[in-house]
Amino acid sequence: MAQYIFYALSIVTILSALYVVFAKSPMYSVIAMIVCFFSIAGHYVLLNAQFLAIVHIIVYAGAIMVLFLFVVMLLNLNQEPDKSHGKLLRVAAAISGGMLFLVLLLSLNTSETGTFVLPEKSDIGMVEHVGKKLFNEYVLPFEISSVLLLSAIVGSVVLAKKEA
């Protein structure tokens, strides 16, 4: 059963990711990206990482993609047709992407991943477990990331402001 869910989610993920790359208008890219993020959240649920699935939906689909949609609408990009690179450059891009995949595939071929013990049931992805880890071992990086977010807020306001 889990296999078929994995197949379905993976097909949706790959197809929507390809559509992000090949869509004509940036608007369609954003919509396909949202579909891709929801399917990745499904993968997280399948992997027993329920807390991360919810955070992923809230942060990515709820905040980041809304920001993208907002900018695409603000800049009114749909009027100009999106030009693409020259033919030579496109072939080179496709070849180098494919070669990278080939290299990753060959390195996976020799890897050993069958050594993990697989328990029947696990609750490590629940908010209780992840929260304990986050606030005990990783409390300093957590606090520092708040400073990072603050600097991102200040930086984006300064950058997007009209020059005085």
Add this chain to the structure above:
Amino acid sequence: MENALVSVPHNWYLLLSSLLFCIGVMGVLLRRNVIVILMCIELMLNSVNLLLVSFSAYAQNADGQVFVFFVMVVAAAEVAVGLALIVSIYRNVASTDIDSMKKLKW
């Protein structure tokens, strides 16, 4: 659902996330619109996130999920600053084409 990990081999997750990463790389190389390039970078970050979560689930160690949490924080900050940069550049050159930012190469 409790035996999901038993019936899905871990190699499939490695395969899926490397494929997603390569799609992201290809998008960065292929497209000229800066917004789509930024989205492809998000795609690459997400493939790495998926890989971290799968390793964390198979190794029964929640550290990977904490890392994914921090990657999400960094991705949110990166998108906010990147989109502010794009809006600022668009105001000056009235285009989001990557070739209109050639002067950055000098």
